[in-house]
Every structure is written in structure tokens, then in C-alpha cells.
Amino acid sequence: MPDFANLLIRWQQQHGRHDLPWQGTQNPYLIWVAEIMLQQTQVKTVIPFYQRFIETFPTVAALAKANLDDVLALWSGLGYYARGRNLHKTACVIMDHYQGKFPTCSSEIQKLPGIGRTTAAAIAAFSYGESCTILDGNVKRVLTRYFGIDGYPGLSATNQRLWEKAEAVVPRSNAQINMSVYTQALMDLGAMICTRSSPHCIVCPLQSHCTAFLGDRVSCLPTPKPSKVLPSKETVFLLLQHHDKLLLEKRVNQGIWKELWCLPEANKNHHYQSYCAQMLGIDAVCVDLLSPPIDHTFTHFKLRMYTQRLQVKSIFQQPQCNPICWVTADEAFRLAIPTAIKKILSKYRVASTPTSL
Ligand code: SF4
Known part of the structure; x- marks a missing residue:
């Protein structure tokens, strides 16, 4: 040639x-x-x-x-x-x-x-x-x-x-x-x-x-990839609001979001208030489940993300597992956060008043 x-x-x-x-x-x-x-x-x-x-x-x-x-x-x-x-x-x-x-x-x-x-x-x-x-x-x-x-x-x-x-x-x-x-x-x-x-x-x-x-x-040509349906997963992110701030936690474990700041993640079977108390040391009340859920597609799976909004009443203990921070939505966008979490924060950006997400 x-x-x-x-x-x-x-x-x-x-x-x-x-x-x-x-x-x-x-x-x-x-x-x-x-x-x-x-x-x-x-x-x-x-x-x-x-x-x-x-x-x-x-x-x-x-x-x-x-x-x-x-x-x-x-x-x-x-x-x-x-x-x-x-x-x-x-x-x-x-x-x-x-x-x-x-x-x-x-x-x-x-x-x-x-x-x-x-x-x-x-x-x-x-x-x-x-x-x-x-x-x-x-x-x-x-x-x-x-x-x-x-x-x-x-x-x-x-x-x-x-x-x-x-x-x-x-x-x-x-x-x-x-x-x-x-x-x-x-x-x-x-x-x-x-x-x-x-x-x-x-x-x-x-x-x-x-x-x-x-x-x-x-x-x-090229011969297309044999078609394969991507598996779907569901998860729940907790949007904990304290005055004008939101809680983010840093993923320190392995995984695609390692070292990135995320909303705390639960699953649909959790009792969210007990979860916040046990895992995060936070006394919070559920406000609402924001709808509709947001979908995000990764290379290997699709993720349907539900967002549970909670209002913080008191913080009685520092969480034991991941590092956390309290930030406004604007500050969150300047941190290393995954695109999927940005989607949630963009859609439900926290307004200045505590009850108007
Ligand atoms: S198929 Fe690609 S390499 Fe072949 S002539 Fe067309 S543009 Fe060029």
C-alpha cells in the first residue's frame, strides 16, 4: 500500500x-x-x-x-x-x-x-x-x-x-x-x-x-455492534436542605464516582428519616419526592434517579463514613460532581428560601 x-x-x-x-x-x-x-x-x-x-x-x-x-x-x-x-x-x-x-x-x-x-x-x-x-x-x-x-x-x-x-x-x-x-x-x-x-x-x-x-x-461497514438492551437500575438521592445549603458527601470507595461529591444515596426500601439519623447523624423530615424521576445513561446501564427532598431539623453527630460538606447549589457546581448529580441540581436548584426548592 x-x-x-x-x-x-x-x-x-x-x-x-x-x-x-x-x-x-x-x-x-x-x-x-x-x-x-x-x-x-x-x-x-x-x-x-x-x-x-x-x-x-x-x-x-x-x-x-x-x-x-x-x-x-x-x-x-x-x-x-x-x-x-x-x-x-x-x-x-x-x-x-x-x-x-x-x-x-x-x-x-x-x-x-x-x-x-x-x-x-x-x-x-x-x-x-x-x-x-x-x-x-x-x-x-x-x-x-x-x-x-x-x-x-x-x-x-x-x-x-x-x-x-x-x-x-x-x-x-x-x-x-x-x-x-x-x-x-x-x-x-x-x-x-x-x-x-x-x-x-x-x-x-x-x-x-x-x-x-x-x-x-x-x-x-463497520459491522454494527450486536444489539443488546442496557440493564436498568433505580436509585434514590437524598436532597437534604439546611437553610440555603445542601449536603454533599464525597465517595471514597471504588466505583465510577470515586473521589467525586454526590448527594447521599439510599434505595427505595429505606426509611429515609431513619437512614439520615443512622448514617448521617442528621434529624430530618421528608418534604416530598420530587417528580418526575431523572434518567441518566452510562455506557453499561441506565439509571433512573429519584430525588427525596428532606428538611434538616438538627445535626446531632458527624457522619462516620464519607467526608461531607454543606454548600449552596451554586457552590456545588464548582465542585467535582458527576453529570448525573448536576442534572438533579440543575432541575431542582435550591432557591434562597428554605422551603422553595
Ligand atoms: S469509505 Fe471512508 S475511506 Fe473509503 S472512500 Fe469513503 S470516506 Fe474514504
Whole structure:
């Protein structure tokens, strides 16, 4: 496939993206933060988060020194919070074990927490011009169509074939090939031309060799994920109101919301007033169950969230388990809170008077 890389590079130089906030640098820290944020997240969503993050933590040293709470507060709304926790952890590893310097090859970068093969390859290609292979969702779609590969890409056999193809087309140490441009070209083609629906084959630089295009199979590839109904769960969040403040507790246990501030969570079988007394040391009376419930979809399940409002009468004991804080709704939005909890607080934002939620 001798022309694959050159066709892509020529196209990227003329039509690709050149002014994203993380482009025009070879600083591996700036590239790493962007690559982590871009996992599972669209460019236009990432840009404001990235700019705020880099303004606050301009170097790996600044990030390592930061409080995890402050890192997660900046991550709040971007989802997949393990990425933010790993970013902070990795910054500490780089300071403690790599003298504050990013490793300079993809195999070493890949040993860092939260950095997989594709992310390591992208950092190495953009920062050091290393000849290495990326295979993110966009690139999988391009290669699936270009080589006419059947089978859902999430299956390991299909994934394996795609890695082999990606390896086969990547340019090998060649002074003529700019790996940074090649890597960006693959990403850009997947994002801008070979899109999930209605790809723009007519202007695609790979069109004349593309198996799916030549075989009129573009709309069939990649093979869709076998349909599966997401399981549903229900839960109850307690909106404890004390004057103009709400109670938040920090999740210290494992789980997707680890280290984030949440409303206390109960289940429908609890007697909420007894629960508050026993678990939180708070004497409170139920006001109402706010309706309708709010739905939130995670990757692996759907969550129906009920919100029980309670008015606090007295606080007779500090809770034993999780750290807590009392904040106004406005203050809550400045903390690291999950998007699902933001949905509740947005809908039922506490007004200034104690009884008018
Ligand atoms: S010709 Fe169409 S299907 Fe093939 S790689 Fe280009 S955009 Fe994708």
C-alpha cells in the first residue's frame, strides 16, 4: 500500500485540522492531556475543558502538585472520571520516577497509568516523530472500510485484524514522512471525511483504493455492534436542605464516582428519616419526592434517579463514613460532581428560601 501514507499526508496538509489548541506543539504534557480528554469525547466538547485545564495546570509539575479535588473539579462534566484520576496519578509518577520528564518512546509511555497503546503511540508520534501505530475509534472505521473488514470491531478477532492492517500501512522510519502529520491525517480523515454516517467519499483521498467504496459497501461497514438492551437500575438521592445549603458527601470507595461529591444515596426500601439519623447523624423530615424521576445513561446501564427532598431539623453527630460538606447549589457546581448529580441540581436548584426548592 505504498501511497496510503502519502495520500493521507497530502490531504491533511491541505484540508486537515491545524488550529486545535493542542496542535503546533511537541510538548508531550500538552499532547498527553489532549489525548486523554479526547478518549470517548468529541473535539468540540473537549476544547473548553482543555483550555481551562492547561491554564490551571500548565506543566506536569503543576498537575502533580495539585489537589485531586481541584483536578476533578475541572474534569466535572467531561465524564469518565477515571481519566482525571489517572492523569493526576501519572503526573505524580512522572515527577517521582522520571525526574519530571515524559518518557521518550511509546513502549515506555505505555507503562504509565491510564495510557493505552494508541494514546502512547499518538503522544510519541506528535512529540518525538516516532513511527508507531494508532487505532482509535475513528481510525478503526477508516481501516474497516478501506480494507473491507467484516465483523464488529469490538470483537477481539476483528480488532486483531485491524491492528495488523494499521501496522501494515504505518510508514516505517523514513525521513520523508512526517509522523505527526500522518497520525493527525488518520484522525482527521476519520473525524471529517470517513464519518460514521454519510461519509464524504467523493472528496476522500483514499477513494480509488477503498474496498468499501469500490464494492458499494460503505453503509454496511463497520459491522454494527450486536444489539443488546442496557440493564436498568433505580436509585434514590437524598436532597437534604439546611437553610440555603445542601449536603454533599464525597465517595471514597471504588466505583465510577470515586473521589467525586454526590448527594447521599439510599434505595427505595429505606426509611429515609431513619437512614439520615443512622448514617448521617442528621434529624430530618421528608418534604416530598420530587417528580418526575431523572434518567441518566452510562455506557453499561441506565439509571433512573429519584430525588427525596428532606428538611434538616438538627445535626446531632458527624457522619462516620464519607467526608461531607454543606454548600449552596451554586457552590456545588464548582465542585467535582458527576453529570448525573448536576442534572438533579440543575432541575431542582435550591432557591434562597428554605422551603422553595
Ligand atoms: S472512500 Fe469513503 S469509505 Fe473509503 S475511506 Fe474514504 S470516506 Fe471512508
